[in-house]
Amino acid sequence: xxxxxxxxxxxxxxxxGLAALIDVRFRRIPNALTLPLLLVGLAEACFGxxxxxxxxxxxxxxxGFILTFGQFLLGALGGGDLKLMxxxxxxxxxxxxxAVFMVAAVFGLxxxxxxxxxxGQTAALLRNSAIITINLVHLRQIGSRQVQAVGESCxxxxxxxxxxxxxxxxxxxLMATPWLSWLMG
Numbered sequence: 751x752x753x754x755x756x757x758x759x760x761x762x763x764x765x766x767g768l769a770a771l772i773d774v775r776f777r778r779i780p781n782a783l784t785l786p787l788l789l790v791g792l793a794e795a796c797f798g799x800x801x802x803x804x805x806x807x808x809x810x811x812x813x814g815f816i817l818t819f820g821q822f823l824l825g826a827l828g829g830g831d832l833k834l835m836x837x838x839x840x841x842x843x844x845x846x847x848x849a850v851f852m853v854a855a856v857f858g859l860x861x862x863x864x865x866x867x868x869x870g871q872t873a874a875l876l877r878n879s880a881i882i883t884i885n886l887v888h889l890r891q892i893g894s895r896q897v898q899a900v901g902e903s904c905x906x907x908x909x910x911x912x913x914x915x916x917x918x919x920x921x922x923x924l925m926a927t928p929w930l931s932w933l934m935g
């Protein structure tokens with residue numbers, strides 16, 4: 751793990767770790783955590799303290815927002831999750847937040863599959879995933895409200911892993927893996 755990269759981004763690691771703990775405990779990520787994280791990330795970029803330019807920090811915010819906005823609209827993620835990924839983008843830039851998002855998605859998938867196996871809900875998970883996919887394919891015909899309603903009615907597992915945990919895993923992987931950490935500059 752690149753020690754300089756970790757030190758430059760220590761506030762980010764601590765804040766995302768705290769977000770993950772709060773998300774596990776309360777199933778939400780508070781604005782009091784995500785807004786300062788975003789503002790400090792942008793300020794750090796302005797002063798050149800964490801290795802990315804202001805334009806990359808702003809682009810990272812936009813990418814983090816875009817990656818999670820569709821899931822937020824469909825009810826798959828909460829507003830705190832969306833704001834957390836936007837703030838992570840301010841610290842990591844567009845390529846970094848994309849890497850965090852991809853690792854979080856894979857980790858989340860593995861977690862959901864493991865949980866569905868433990869609960870004996872794998873068949874329901876696969877069926878519900880197919881139903882949601884079909885609805886997403888027909889989004890223009892049936893509308894986002896219908897897709898959201900179907901998504902909410904297709905819960906397959908009890909208490910899925912909070913997204914903050916997946917974001918933390920993605921961030922740690924980004925910093926710990928040499929072939930990913932170069933994305934942060």
